[in-house]
Structure formats: structure tokens, C-alpha cells
Amino acid sequence: MKLPDITKSIVDMTIGLKECKEKCNRNCNCTAFANPDMQNSCVIWVGEIIDLRKSMIAGQDLFVRLAATDISVTNSNKNTRKMSAKSIMLIIGICIVFLLGVIFILFCFWKRKKRIPTRTVAPPIGNLQCVPMELVKVVKATENFSDCNKIGKGGYGIVYKGILPDGQAIAAKRLLVRSAHGIEGFTNEVNLIASVQHVNLVQLIGYCFEGEEMILLFELMENSSLDTYIFDKTKSYKIDWEKRWDITNGIARGLLYLHQDSRYRILHRDLKPSNILLDKDMVPKISDFGMAKLFARDETEATSTTNMVGTFGYMPPEYAIDRICSVKSDVFSFGVLLLEIIAGKRNNEFLYYNEESLLFYASLTNQVIWKLWLEGKGLDIVDPVIVDSSSTFRPSEVLRCIHIGLLCVQETKDNRPLMSSVMLMLTSDKTEMNQPERPGSFVIRNRFVIGSSSSNQPNKETCTPFDIADWTPVSAG
Structure with missing residues (x-):
């Protein structure tokens, strides 16, 4: 100064x-x-x-x-200013955290809204319409998903029987894993089944998508699925040849509707006995459309860029190797299914070939049937239960069905008939049929598919003809 x-x-x-x-x-x-x-x-x-x-x-x-009092006031003012600065910083920090929290919550709501299937506005089905149902009603109908009401289980989840308040019996398919793939399959099944109606397709009554629950509600099928009969020796006697014949025709009619008569061309892509449900009158109904693919009316085939879906043994070579799917893919699955109904044996088995150290995944049943067919011994593969039901057993009809099944499982898809031709061959014994060629099969090594005569992959190893006696089953998978 x-x-x-x-x-x-x-x-x-x-x-x-x-x-x-x-x-x-x-x-x-x-x-x-x-x-x-x-x-x-x-x-x-x-x-x-x-x-x-x-x-x-x-x-x-x-x-x-200065007086002591003046010094206290000055220090107090300094401390007040320091405290004010700290308070301001604290308030700013709290506001930032709060704002980030609000943004995170809004983001979560947005993501959930994006992934939850919107309500499916399905066309009227008689006096019914597929509508969403509250979880509390489903829980009450199934008695809180009681084990006593459990009627089925698979990789997708568990199926429970239940009774709705109006007295209608239902089957509640409760999906266990809520993943992106699971949600896609759930939405796909709701959209497809709710938009079609046929006596041989399972009817979707409603669905529930609430919290972590994804539930599909179907009409109850009192007699479970087809595989519980044809592969179980204690139950196979309940379906003689006449019932198997009716079941075969019903499946064919349902598949023909999906391929030809519905508004869109629908490929099921996972046709197998466990996906054929039987009602109280043993009428077959195709179910499980989680892997189905929708085609336009003028579209015949497509190449899938996603992961392979379906079940080995029912999957045609062109799809397993080149990811090409078409209506002929379902025809192949139907052929496998038809031969299983006749033989009463599962088609998919693993074989091990010692000389080349290859895991050969072949349609074993198809190959055996084809070989016996060439030798004129087609009836040798027929389930003994069918033969024993002498009152309904019709050898000519059985042989005709074996012939149709072998035509459906031919390796080259262009050689397989359409479902319209299959229906004609099933219903008319006057229809002429070509001789079938060797059934399709393919080879797997180190988890990669590497062989088929129709493959266009860089690796050109192919599966050559073999004698069944040269192969030894090691697992039924």
C-alpha cells in the first residue's frame, strides 16, 4: 500500500x-x-x-x-464461501447422477418396448381371435405352473395343461430362455399361427408376453405327440395301419395348405414326429412354427445367411450344406417322417467309419429302406405292430407309402415331388410314380459339413456309396 x-x-x-x-x-x-x-x-x-x-x-x-469479533466474522465468511462452493459442487454432482439415471431408465424402457412383440392383430378365426392374455390368468389356469400339469418338455421350455375361466382346455408353452433368438421365434410363431387356419394345424388361442415370461397358449391336444406312439413299443399298438394312414394324410394336407393354399407360402423347417400333435380323435396337427420361414407367393427358394435351424436327420442335404431352403426342404422332412411312421424307428443315427475317421451323419433308416426296396423286400422294414393288425393291414398301400417316402427323401431336391403331387399319389393308386434314387446324406468332420454331391463349397469331398455292413452305429444321439 x-x-x-x-x-x-x-x-x-x-x-x-x-x-x-x-x-x-x-x-x-x-x-x-x-x-x-x-x-x-x-x-x-x-x-x-x-x-x-x-x-x-x-x-x-x-x-x-482489527477486533477479535471482526476476525471471526471474516473467517466465518471465508468458511461460508468454501462451504458454498462444496455444496454447489455436490448439488451439481447429484444432478448429473440423477440425469444419467433418468437417461438409463428411459433407454431400458425404449429397448424393452422395441423387443416386446406388439399385439398381433390376427384375422378372425371363426368367433375367436388370437389376443394377449395377462400372466395372472395363465398362472391361475395352470395352477401356478404345477408339476402335476406338466405335459411336455423340450429345449424351448415346458408345456403345461390348464383350464381357462370359460372352461376351455389349453396347453401353455412356457419358453425358458428370453434371448434375442427366443423372442424372434416367439414373435414368428404368434404371427404365423394366428394368421392361418386348417384342421391339421394346431390352433393358437392367445399369448402372454409379460415381465420375463413368454408363453404361447394352444388348444389342448389330449393324445400328446406322434413320437410318443410310433417309437414307444408299449404304445405303438394303439395306432394300427389305418390310423397311421389317416395321420399320414392329415400331415400331408396340413403341409400342402402351408405351401400352396395359405395367403403366404410358409416353410415349416422343423417337421418331425414330436411336432405332430394328436387330438382326442387322433387327428394330427402340425405345431411349433418358431423356425418357420415366410415366402412370397412367387418365391420358391432362398439361401439363409443365419445359423442353421432344424433337426438333423430331417434336414435335407442342400440346406445342411449350402443353407438353401425351399418347399422341397419340407418335402424331405415329410418323407423321413412317413418312413418313420411305417418302420416305427427313428431315422437320425450317428455312424463311425474307421478307415477315414469321419463322423458320418446319414439317414440310416432311409438307406436301409432304400436298399431293401431295391431288393424287393420293402415290407421287411414295416413295424411288426402294423403287420399284426391284420384287419387293417394293406400291404399294397404300405408299399405305396414307402415308395412315396423314398421319392421325398431323394438327395437332389429337383427330383423330389411337390406336396400337391404327394397328395395325389397318396389318394390315387392310379398315379404313376418314378423309381426313387439313393436318399440324401452328408458328412461332418470337425463340426463342419464337408460333403455331398450337390455341394458347391470349396471342399469337394463327397460321400461315396457304401455297404451298410461296413458301418457301425456308435450313438443314437
């Missing part, structure tokens, strides 16, 4: 700064002091300080005496 006027001051040139401060403290009239030359000099002001101002060039330090 530029020091004040020294008219009213006490000057002592014998003491330094420390003694000057002590002398000011002992004088009640002292208002300020200074040490002008930074050595032995002391100036003490008493009374009012006059002509005090800040010097921008060569000022000196001036020590002003």
Missing part, C-alpha cells in the same frame, strides 16, 4: 517489525503499523487512517489492527 498520512503516528527508529507489532498491541489507540524500510523502523498510526490507497508501483506492507 501507499502508507497513510503520518501526521497522527508514532515513529520509532530503534525497533523492528516484531517489536512494532507488540507495541501496537499494547496501545489501545493503535489502528495500524508498518515497517517502512524493512529494518529497524516502526510507524504506528493512532486514530483515523487518512490518505490510504493501493500503490501500483512501489507500495509497502501495512498491518491493520
